[in-house]
Amino acid sequence: MKIKSITNYLLKQYPLSLQEEWDESGFLNKCDLTKETKKVFVCLDLNEKTIDEAIKQDAKLVISHHPIFTKNKDHELSSFNRKLISKIKKAKITVLSLHTCFDNSNQGMNFLIGTKLKLRNLKWYKGAKFVVGNFAQALTVKQIAALFKKTFGVSLLTTNANANDKYSTIGICAGAGLSVFAEKFDELSKKNILLITGDIKHHGWQDLANYKIDAIDVGHDLENCFSAFIASLVKQKFPTTSCLAITTCKKEKSI
DSSP: BBBHHHHHHHHHHHHHHSTTTTTEEEEEEEOOOOOOOOOOEEESSOOOHHHHHHHTOOOOEEESOOOOOOOOTTOOHHHHHHHHHHHHHHHHEEEEEOOOHHHTTSHHHHHHHHHTOEEEEEEEEEEESSSSEEEEEEEEHHHHHHHHHHHHHOOOOESSSSSOEEEEEEOOOTTOOOHHHHHHHHTTSSOOEEEEEEEHHHHHHHHHTTTTOEEEOSSSGGGGGGHHHHHHHHHHOTTEEEEEEEEEOOOOOOO
């Protein structure tokens, strides 16, 4: 299958026009898109493991969720990533990242997570870029945490809520999404909605406490569902193409 057939299809599903202004979704490296590839690698993060395996198996297309930021002044390009980009170019691998253009889609990350949780009435929250949905019945925070662990394989969860508090409605903004929720804190403080996101920092927890809003930090590993989903999408559209989903996050451990 021609590389451009796959990338054109994915960019039609998740157009770059949906990405945030600061983001760098799109091609990190674009080689000859008319070339054929029999294998596609899909991953959450671009790292040495993914690229080395792509080279080993002669895969000429890698699809990642997170890009390597090369232009954003807030994300300095590390020496490691410089070497990784050099390796990618030398191997003539096309790399396409679908980051916030995927997150902001009606068939993207937050809806994917909500669907896997079997939430009802799943929809964008009014005027915001996070989704809300309902469980069939109210669950305790402890039960909700257990559901995320079972469904997504996440292990390190943090919360400011009481374990036995019950919620029937949750808001989801995968990744580091607290700033997205923050735009609606005044409204959310008046609603009984448990927020789900990742990478909440010290001052973020303070803000949640000030507004009396409960949240669970599920980390970034939650987004690993991207890999299997995109691999399945490509496989359904191009059945002769081998598509491998790779989990690339290193699992942190409690000590």
